Amino acid sequence: MEPRPVSERPIRALPKAHLHLHFTGSMRHSTLVEMAARHGVHLPDALVEDWPPRLHATDERGWFRFQRLYDIARSVLQTPEDMRRLLRETAEDEAAEGSGWLEIQVDPSGYAGRFGGLTPTVELVLDAAREASAATGVGIGVVIAANRTRHPLDAKTLARLAIRYTGQGVVGFGLSNDERRGRAYDFDGAFRIARRGGLLAAPHGGELLGPQSVRECVETLRADRIGHGVRAVEDPRLLEEIVRRQVTLEVCPASNVGLGVAATAADVPVRALFEAGARIALGADDPLLFGSRLARQYELARGEHGFSDAELAELARQSVLGSAAPEDVRKRLLAGIDDWLRRPAADAPQTGEASVPGARRPASPTSR
Known part of the structure; x- marks a missing residue:
């Protein structure tokens, strides 16, 4: 397919929602190095001189x-202030990328031993998210994620914990880690608890395994969103069902390339999924390990798949519509998207200008 003509509206000025970002993976690289030095954590070359690491998973x-x-990166988060700093800097980076709403995914089990247990960890993350949101103007929701490599009973424990904080910052329940080591249907009980508690269902699927993994997420877990989901393109009937149910696919192009799911960004089926009518929310997954944040994913859609500005605006709309953002935030972001598209390219705000109505710019330039 020949690339479509594109204009030059700056992508960072396009308001968007970011729905696929992991907690430790959102950390700035410079912060990782600084915290490791302060806490005496040895970092391998892949996280220092050879960063971003060469991965193939x-x-x-x-x-x-x-x-x-x-896990090594997570080990530098040793104090409550480290956790607060991570979320504050992440929110600053989101604002600079044009994101007005962030849903950050965290498995509290990975931090509980250091911060007093599951409940104190969740409360620390929620408190840090509120502070970061107040400081930057970026709305933040938290997705509590279970680990596929742990027992499904652990997932039920997390689901019960998550619904205690519905309405207090927790907006969804997820399922992450290696698909090959835990089938989605094993976690049906945890997702039933989460759905009854009013949380969005957002499991990972269709990244390392094929369309059957996505089908289990759709049919068994009744997913509202699927982390990645790109392998659904291999099963036309499944893709039709995803479109019918309006399931949002959290597509992460740089991550797919970084982990070897796709050979190049051009091989990630963003265009095929979009033209089939699937709702797509582009995501950065783990910028700390893949070296790029949200705006870069839109740049790849433009440069590798020929998305026009109107199509990029539609991707941004789909990210907002697939989110758990409050209605007033949705309206503000959708109005900002329309405004971005109405302006001639020459008149659009330039990179780094405030692009999200109501969002405050970081006090100083961000570094990653």
């Missing part, structure tokens, strides 16, 4: 290396 050994690097 489509085999067991590659995924183990990816998870090991993530």
Whole structure:
């Protein structure tokens, strides 16, 4: 397919929602290095001189290396102030990228041992999210995620914990880690608890495994959104069902390339999914390990798949519509998207200008 002509409206000025971002993976690289030095944590070369690391996680050994690097990065978060700093800087970066609403995913089990247990960890994250939102103007919701490699009973515990904070910042329930080590249907009980509590269902699926993994998320877990989901393109009937149910696919192009799911950004089926009518929310997944944030995913849609400005605006709309953002935030972001598209490219705000109505710019330039 020949690339379509595109205009030059700045992508960072396009208001958007960011629905696929992991907690530790949102950290700035400079912050990782600084915290590691302060706490005496040794970082491997892949997280220092050779950053971003070269990853290929489509085999067991590659995924183990990816998870090991993530675990090392998480180990630098040793104090409540570290957690607050991470969320504050993440919100600053989101504002600079044009994101007015963020849903950040966290498995509190990975932090509970250091912060007094599951409940204190969740409350720390929610408190830090409120502070970061107040400081930047970026709305933040939290998705509590279970780990596929742990027992489904652990997931039920997390689901019960998550629904205690519905209306207090927790907006969804997820399922992450290696698809090959835990089938979605094993976690049906946890997702039933989460749905009854009013939370969005947002499991990962269709990244390392094929369309059957996505089908289990859609039919068994009754997913509202699917983390990645790109392999659904291999099953036309499944894709039709995703479109019919208006399930949002959280597509992460740079991550798909970084983990070896796709050879190049051009091979990520963003165009095919879009033209089939699937609702897409572009996401950065783990910028700390993949080296790029939200705006870059839109740049890849423009440069590798020929998305016009009208199509980029539609992607941004779909991210907002697939979110758990409050109605007033949705209206503000959707109005901002329309305004971005109405302006001639030459008159659109330039990169770095405030693009999200009501959002405050960071006090100083962000670094990653």
